[in-house]
Amino acid sequence: MVGKQTRRNFFLAGAAVAGSIIGGRAVSQLHGKSNATDTPLPQTEPIPQRSLGSTNVVLPIFGLGGAGRTPLSQEGRSQEAEALVDAALKLGIRYFDTAADYGPSEENLGRVLPPYRDQVFIASKTAARDRDGAWRELERSLQRLNTDYLDLWQLHHVSLPAETEEIFGPQGAIHAVQEAKEQGLIRLTGITGHHDPAVIMEGLRRYRFDTTLIPVNAAEIHHPQSFITTVMPLAREQNLGVIAMKVPAWGKLLQPGRLEGFDQALGYSLSVPGVRSCVVAAEDAAQLEQNVMAVRQFQPLDEATMAAIAQRTAADWPETTFYRAWT
Numbered sequence: 001m002v003g004k005q006t007r008r009n010f011f012l013a014g015a016a017v018a019g020s021i022i023g024g025r026a027v028s029q030l031h032g033k034s035n036a037t038d039t040p041l042p043q044t045e046p047i048p049q050r051s052l053g054s055t056n057v058v059l060p061i062f063g064l065g066g067a068g069r070t071p072l073s074q075e076g077r078s079q080e081a082e083a084l085v086d087a088a089l090k091l092g093i094r095y096f097d098t099a100a101d102y103g104p105s106e107e108n109l110g111r112v113l114p115p116y117r118d119q120v121f122i123a124s125k126t127a128a129r130d131r132d133g134a135w136r137e138l139e140r141s142l143q144r145l146n147t148d149y150l151d152l153w154q155l156h157h158v159s160l161p162a163e164t165e166e167i168f169g170p171q172g173a174i175h176a177v178q179e180a181k182e183q184g185l186i187r188l189t190g191i192t193g194h195h196d197p198a199v200i201m202e203g204l205r206r207y208r209f210d211t212t213l214i215p216v217n218a219a220e221i222h223h224p225q226s227f228i229t230t231v232m233p234l235a236r237e238q239n240l241g242v243i244a245m246k247v248p249a250w251g252k253l254l255q256p257g258r259l260e261g262f263d264q265a266l267g268y269s270l271s272v273p274g275v276r277s278c279v280v281a282a283e284d285a286a287q288l289e290q291n292v293m294a295v296r297q298f299q300p301l302d303e304a305t306m307a308a309i310a311q312r313t314a315a316d317w318p319e320t321t322f323y324r325a326w327t
Helices: 002-018 078-090 105-110 114-119 131-145 161-167 173-182 197-206 227-237 262-271 285-297 303-311
Strands: 049-051 058-060 062-065 095-097 121-126 150-155 186-192 211-215 241-245 275-280
Touching: 049 275, 058 062, 058 275, 062 078, 062 285, 078 105, 078 285, 095 275, 105 131, 121 131, 121 186, 131 150, 131 173, 150 173, 150 211, 161 173, 161 197, 173 186, 186 197, 186 241, 197 211, 197 227, 211 227, 227 241, 262 275, 262 285, 262 303
Parallel strands: 062 095, 062 275, 095 121, 121 150, 150 186, 186 211, 211 241, 241 275
Antiparallel strands: 049 058
């Protein structure tokens, strides 16, 4: 324990006093201030933005997911991954979501994004439930991403009541979250999950997170314990920055006989009251370009249209909410 404590304190002191031991920028530069040395981003039509709950952050309504059917999280595909990130920047993507346990995802992003660091929003996650474990994962994430801060750090896939008790216990990961935010190593805090809405709601009641990343899609609404009907009302009450995941449910919602296309899946998720943004992975640049086209054309849907889209998934919701079984 002494060794871990010393290592953590050294890491924090280096970041707070002399700039990061990884990237060299001072903490005073970490809160959205432009760095004159940054490489200019490709000029393109901007993706629409929304305020991220009660934070002072305005976030694009669409971000690139770092896991799933994408080369970003697959071993041996680094060239394809870097090409995908390059394509994302050219398409106007400025929000990138990853995690410590998404294989090489953080490293792939860390090879492309550093020249644009203060012009993009980077979110990562820790699956550690204890304070020291979370600190180790944060340090590793910063090293892999080649940055000295995260815009958003999230507790990853919190699924079971026992995890909640550990996270919020005397040596729980929530202490690392709070300390990292106080030190300027992270700007915003979040909690994510796709298994049990009650667990996420309990987490939101125990700590004032800035965001939550939860499944919001046209099939989820049919689940007996839907995140849409349980977590979303609490999130709206707290004015939380809700980010939708599982928007096309790994493509299952786009199979024949279900939704007509990605535009319907996206339109439903972004039209649920309280949703501020979403993250979706892409298999390649061509698919990402199609997704971004749908994002640029998005207009909020009325209740009747949303109900009609949801009805198309009513018979298949157990299959298309498969992610609910993951813990």
